[in-house]
Amino acid sequence: MGVAYSVGEVDHLYTFFVQWSPDIYSKDNKKDYLFTEEQQNRYLVVEKNKVAMINQILSSPVREIVTLKNSKRRLSLSSSDDSEADEPEYQEEDAVLVLSDNSQLLDDVHLQQLATQMPPRTQGYPWQLVYSTAIHGSSLKTLYRNMVDLDSPVLLVVKDMNKKVFGAFSSDSFRVSKYCYGTGETFLFSFSPDFQAYRWSGENSYFVSGSLESLQIGGGGGGFALWLDADLYHGASFSCPTFHNAPLSTEEDFIVQDLEVWTVQY
Incomplete structure (x- = not known):
């Protein structure tokens, strides 16, 4: 039975x-x-x-899925040096997000707020800029091409014409795929007036999907949490079941002023 x-x-x-x-x-x-x-x-x-x-x-949504390899690595690190036993325990508010390049969209306050939301497997590693509209122009194809050899989480940051900054952390690098991909580590965020993070609700697994025509994050309710067109110029953001989020942008349909994508350097 x-x-x-x-x-x-x-x-x-x-x-x-x-x-x-x-x-x-x-x-x-x-x-x-x-x-x-x-x-x-x-x-x-x-x-x-x-x-x-x-x-x-x-019983509860998974915030982080750790592979067997990474779980063994963490166990080894936790027990490898007994001399560090007296070190102060890591506190979430002490988290720091370190960028290897200059960001036009993220300031120190943004980095501190985002750091508290990042999965443990990204902590302690620097972030490298892999795509920027200011450097590479506005092209989703170029974004995919710059990430073709990546196998690490990415941070997407968008600034709309109303000066609002928002975006998404994806457990997987962006690529063209017939099906949705990603894990429950994926989350959304927005700044101004206050920082908000929207984590996986567990309701569906529509984390990320990409085509040559658009990039979509979240879905299942008739609209995407974040949608960007092939020119990375027009975008949209709606509430969706994947994250139970509020719209990220000032308006549901928005124009992109600047966009950056960062990846962890393991």
């Missing part, structure tokens, strides 16, 4: 297990390691003895 889970919960589970161990749970791997699939269009049936573990995973 199995227990059925909804398609939204299945998306959540799929995201978790692919990120946890892609060599086992990738689409191309036909072995059955966790559950037997009886895919009947809208739900998944799992073995009864796996229900407790599944429910634990689904």
Whole structure:
């Protein structure tokens, strides 16, 4: 006797297990390691003895999904130097976001506010500018081309014609893809008048999708949390189920004044 889970919960589970161990749970791997699939269009049936573990995973949205490799690295770092045991415990308010290049959009206050929201795996690493409209012009194709060899999180920052600054942290670099990609680490943010961060609601997994015509972040409710056209000139921002966010820009439809994309240098 199995227990059925909804398609939204299945998306959540799929995201978790692919990120946890892609060599086992990738689409191309036909072995059955966790559950037997009886895919009947809208739900998944799992073995009864796996229900407790599944429910634990689904009980709250995942803010950060750590791979087996990174989890072992963290364990090693935490126990490698006993002499640091007396060091003061890391505090979120002490987080610092360090940029290797000058930003036209982010000041020191912005960097401090964003640093408190970043996943632990990015802490302590510098950020490098990989795309800027001021340097590279306004082209989504150029943005994709500059990121083609990247395999690291990215920070997208937009300034609209009303001088409002906002954007998104993506767990994955931007690329053209037929399907949505990313993990629950992905979040939105906006500045002015106050800093706001919008994290994954767990309602769906429509994190990021990209085509040659547009870049979309969030969705599922008839509008994207952040949408940019092929010229990186016109944009739109709506509330959406993925993040339960308020519109990021001053107006739902906006014109881009400047745009930057940063990536972590591991």
